[in-house]
Structures are given as structure tokens and as C-alpha cells.
Amino acid sequence: MINPVAHPPLKGFRIISAEQYGAGPYGTMFLAQMGAEVIKIEPPGKSAPDGTRHGAGDTARAVGPHFLRPGESTYFQSFNLNKRSITLDLHSEQGQEILRKLAGTCDVVANNMRGDLPARLGLDYASLKSTNPAIVCAHLSAYGRDNARAKWPGYDYLMQAEAGYCTVTGEPGGDPQRMGLSMVDFITGTIFCIGLLGALVDAQRSGKGRDVDTDLLSAAIHQTSYPALWYMNHQDETARTPRSAHPTATPSQMFKAQDGWMFVMCQLPKFWDILINRMGREDLKTDPRFASNADRLANRDDLTKILDDEFAQQPMAYWQDLLAGHVPVAPVYTLSDALDNPWLKEIGMRDSVSHPDDPDLQVLANPLKFDGQRLPNRAAPLLGEDNNAILGDLGYDDDAIANLRKSGVI
Numbered sequence: 001m002i003n004p005v006a007h008p009p010l011k012g013f014r015i016i017s018a019e020q021y022g023a024g025p026y027g028t029m030f031l032a033q034m035g036a037e038v039i040k041i042e043p044p045g046k047s048a049p050d051g052t053r054h055g056a057g058d059t060a061r062a063v064g065p066h067f068l069r070p071g072e073s074t075y076f077q078s079f080n081l082n083k084r085s086i087t088l089d090l091h092s093e094q095g096q097e098i099l100r101k102l103a104g105t106c107d108v109v110a111n112n113m114r115g116d117l118p119a120r121l122g123l124d125y126a127s128l129k130s131t132n133p134a135i136v137c138a139h140l141s142a143y144g145r146d147n148a149r150a151k152w153p154g155y156d157y158l159m160q161a162e163a164g165y166c167t168v169t170g171e172p173g174g175d176p177q178r179m180g181l182s183m184v185d186f187i188t189g190t191i192f193c194i195g196l197l198g199a200l201v202d203a204q205r206s207g208k209g210r211d212v213d214t215d216l217l218s219a220a221i222h223q224t225s226y227p228a229l230w231y232m233n234h235q236d237e238t239a240r241t242p243r244s245a246h247p248t249a250t251p252s253q254m255f256k257a258q259d260g261w262m263f264v265m266c267q268l269p270k271f272w273d274i275l276i277n278r279m280g281r282e283d284l285k286t287d288p289r290f291a292s293n294a295d296r297l298a299n300r301d302d303l304t305k306i307l308d309d310e311f312a313q314q315p316m317a318y319w320q321d322l323l324a325g326h327v328p329v330a331p332v333y334t335l336s337d338a339l340d341n342p343w344l345k346e347i348g349m350r351d352s353v354s355h356p357d358d359p360d361l362q363v364l365a366n367p368l369k370f371d372g373q374r375l376p377n378r379a380a381p382l383l384g385e386d387n388n389a390i391l392g393d394l395g396y397d398d399d400a401i402a403n404l405r406k407s408g409v410i
Contacts, residue, residue, distance in 0.1 A: 008035025024112025025079035027189030032082035044087040068357040080380035115141040115150030138196040163220035188219035261332035355379040
């Protein structure tokens with residue numbers, strides 16, 4: 001377990017999040033880890049004749065293949081540490097009444113619903129400002145709330161396709177490739193919370209809330225960054241490169257050592273000089289093919305062959321010891337090797353939490369530090385775990401809560 005931060009920066013702030021799956025929950029987990037009380041609103045589902053509920057909870061709870069108990073996936077833990085859970089039918093009149101009461105006690109209402117749903121479900125500023133003028137309403141959708149695609153569903157992989165990622169990933173001449181992780185979800189969730197926090201700071205000063213929006217496609221396009229500017233201003237379209245090489249700096253790519261791949265990055269001219277000195281290949285300094293970065297780029301195939309022959313003479317560990325701290329270098333690990341890397345334990349990036357079904361559930365630590373300390377984690381909540389406590393705080397007694405449960409509102 002990680003030592004707690006003495007003064008979590010968001011302690012005292014209360015956030016409702018009507019969220020599902022990945023992007024939104026990933027972002028709000030940062031807020032929960034920074035000390036905010038994040039109350040996750042989940043659908044109670046529909047009652048079946050046998051008394052079970054179908055369609056209940058965040059769909060992420062049902063994502064396999066690994067489960068802590070039926071309907072409680074390990075996947076769900078990836079995005080929902082430190083949160084509370086309340087089930088609430090936002091389509092019902094009583095559910096809307098509870099939402100408004102809860103919003104009156106909160107600083108933010110967040111959601112990552114399809115673009116046409118927040119207004120319909122009372123999650124936007126127009127719906128809640130009379131209840132709480134300072135409320136911030138943060139929206140994350142696939143394509144936005146104010147355009148012809150508002151009703152379109154959308155997911156990370158679609159955004160990678162439409163934003164051009166798949167045609168700049170992989171080897172030249174190969175089929176289009178998506179990235180191995182859902183990076184559009186993760187960056188959009190992060191951007192979502194940057195906007196949310198910016199609006200929250202202003203609401204604390206002005207007493208007036210607002211809507212703040214982002215969407216998966218806009219975030220994905222924004223991440224095209226300098227290749228976008230190269231194309232828009234110079235009609236220079238970035239293409240795939242062999243060995244995942246940088247488009248302009250050389251050598252900055254993968255090379256194969258005696259026992260596996262590694263990534264070497266001479267982004268600056270000084271690193272090229274250090275590399276060939278430490279490798280004992282000072283003769284390359286006077287080779288006119290490699291005199292400048294432009295020359296090395298023009299002759300990248302020749303340079304790759306020379307360096308391949310050198311790197312193949314020793315295992316990765318040798319090159320790591322020789323170059324680490326002098327030239328930017330890293331082994332190309334499998335996912336298992338990356339997570340079992342002892343360095344993660346040394347820097348505190350692996351953590352464990354106690355879950356009712358696993359007292360030593362392994363999780364990742366938050367990458368932020370405050371006062372030199374990692375942020376503490378606790379297990380994600382069971383579905384509706386906090387119904388009674390939250391509704392009790394709003395003035396509902398046991399009988400009223402029982403009636404809400406019986407009628408399917410919670």
C-alpha cells in the first residue's frame with residue numbers, strides 16, 4: 001500500500017459522474033485519486049421475473065475475461081479506483097429528483113454519454129443551474145453535442161482510424177494498424193478533466209458554473225500535433241517509417257541486439273557523437289554519409305545496417321549498461337516484462353488494494369506525485385455499494401430507500 005498524501009489537492013470537492021466504460025471513468029479516476037469524492041451513477045437495470053437485474057451498472061463491469069465475482073470484472077478496477085457507486089434510473093421522474101438533490105450538494109456533474117443524451121437526462125448546465133448556479137457540467141462524447149454527429153456512438157478504434165493514426169502506425173507497405181492500447185480514450189479522459197478542473201477553478205472564484213465539452217474525435221485529431229502542422233502548412237504528409245523510426249531524427253529507431261530489440265534515440269546531434277564514441281566507432285564521425293542529421297537521414301538504410309551489425313554482437317543488457325544515462329535507450333519489453341520490471345517497484349508504480357474478493361488485488365499507482373508521495377488507492381466500488389449512505393445523506397429514510405429499490409429507481 002502507498003503512503004497517503006497528507007493533503008489531497010481535491011479533498012472536499014464532490015463530483016457526480018454518469019459514466020460508462022473507458023474514457024470518462026479513466027479521467028474521473030484521477031480526480032478520485034486526488035481526493036475528490038467521485039460518485040459514480042450507474043443504471044439499476046431492468047428487473048427480470050427471477051428478481052435479477054439485466055443491464056445493470058457500468059458496462060465495464062461485465063467485460064471479461066477476468067472476474068472477481070460474477071458481474072464484477074478486473075477490467076472495471078482499471079478505471080474506477082477510489083470512487084463511490086450509486087444506482088439511479090435517470091429516465092424516471094424520481095431519478096431526476098434525486099439527481100437534482102445530489103447536484104445541489106456537488107461541485108461538478110460529469111458524463112461521457114452520447115452527445116444527444118446529457119440534455120435529455122438533465123446533466124447539462126441549463127438543467128441544473130437553478131438547483132446549483134455554481135455547478136460545472138463536464139461532457140465527454142464521441143463527436144460532440146452540437147453537430148450532426150451528436151447521436152452517433154463512437155469508440156477509440158474508430159477515432160484512430162478517422163484521425164489517421166492507423167496509416168502512420170506499423171511498417172511501410174503493411175496493412176493499416178491501430179495502436180495496441182486505447183490511447184484516444186486515455187488522452188480524451190485526461191483532456192476532459194483538464195477542462196473540468198479549469199471550469200471548476202473559475203466557478204470557485206465567480207460562483208457561476210458552465211458546460212465544458214470535449215470529444216474523442218477532436219482529442220484524437222489534436223494529438224496529431226506537429227505532423228498536422230507540417231501537412232496543413234507545407235503539404236508534407238508524415239508516412240510510416242521502418243523500425244518505428246522518428247520521421248526526421250536519425251538514428252532514432254529500433255535496433256536488434258543479440259537477444260532482443262531495443263529503442264535508441266539520438267534526437268540531438270550530441271547523442272550521435274556520444275553513441276559512436278561509447279560504441280568505439282569513432283570512424284563514423286568522418287564518414288561523409290553521416291556527417292549531419294540530414295546526411296544520416298538521407299542514408300538511413302546504410303546507417304541501420306552498420307548499427308545492426310554492431311548491436312548484434314552483444315545482448316541488450318550490455319548495451320543498456322554501456323549507454324544508459326548517456327544516450328536515450330530502452331529495451332523493447334513484452335507487456336509482462338514491462339510490468340515485472342523491478343524499476344516499477346523502486347519508483348512505486350505498482351500498488352495493491354483490498355477488495356472483498358481479493359485482499360491483495362494488484363493495481364497500478366497514479367503517475368502523479370504530491371509532496372513526493374504517490375496518491376493512495378482503494379478498490380473500485382461494488383455496484384450500488386453507496387446507495388444507502390448517499391441517499392440517507394439526502395434525507396431518504398430506510399423505508400423510502402426500500403421503495404426506491406422496489407420500484408427500480410435505484
